Amino acid sequence: MGNEVLPPLVVMGVSGCGKTTVGSLLGERLGRAFQDGDDLHPPANKEKMGAGIPLDDDDRKPWLEEIGRALRRSQDNGRPLIIACSALKRSYRDLLRRHTPAVVFIHLNGERETLLARMNARDHEFMPSSLLDSQLNTLEPLATDEKHVLADFTIAPTQLVEHICGQLSA
Template sequence: MITKLPPLVVMGVSGCGKSTVGALLGERLGVPFFDGDDFHPAANKAKMASGTPLNDEDRAPWLAEIGAALATPSDAARSNIIACSALKRSYRDLLRSFVPGLVFVHLSGAEATISGRISGRAHEYMPSSLLASQLATLEPLGTDEAHIPVDILGDPATLVDGIVRELERS
């Protein structure tokens, strides 16, 4: 049983299943789930829709909004879960500056698997052409970063079961 749930960021590149797994995890744990995509300003969405990757300057205000949301769960909630790519260590450090006890649930898998998922879906503004730039930007989590690594092979419910088991152990 989880006695104190830390704030969680379900992270990874586009197409890895952040929104699906995050929503299921929030439902399972009884805490609010938010999709980080909803925090992007219109300018970021337009830039990505044009096939141009975001840079650090584009991401900074977006990450600050996510950090603030993580730091202020609703009165009834013990925690929040937010899906956010969190590709670089500096991005994760910024999020942790809002919530020092933040835990990252890192969804990862083979590029071919993720590419296949992206090609089979329609996304409002994230074209499949940006996957390569996200994979190039992704920095591995350090041993000093609280995280749960998750291989995306398997159905989302099974992945959530594994995440919950890891949270119960910690």
């Protein structure tokens, strides 16, 4: 499974699903760079979320554009990136695809109770568990015309990465 074969990957899902953990492990497994999309949020977005206020589409657009540019640069440089990004709405994924049409979304999904327990057990810089329901309500399932892999985040991360790699190479 060489980098030249696989396009850029977006590990997506709501907060607490394991995007950073799985994305990092996937990067190690595939020999690719991993970027946490949260690092690309402008300070105003982080402040808003830290105050428990959900982002709206206007808040997300510059952030998604930056992620799209990062994906495009990585593909143009021949070193396709793996990036963690919630990518909750079809319109957000469409925006990312405008930058990099070949991108594949790895959707980590599972039960709300598991997500809530994970979020309550961690200390996240700007994502309180009070925003989980807002994210779940915003999440739009991937359509058949969107290149993606569905993955159950309750599987142990190393096994989950092996499952994802198997799906990508299929």
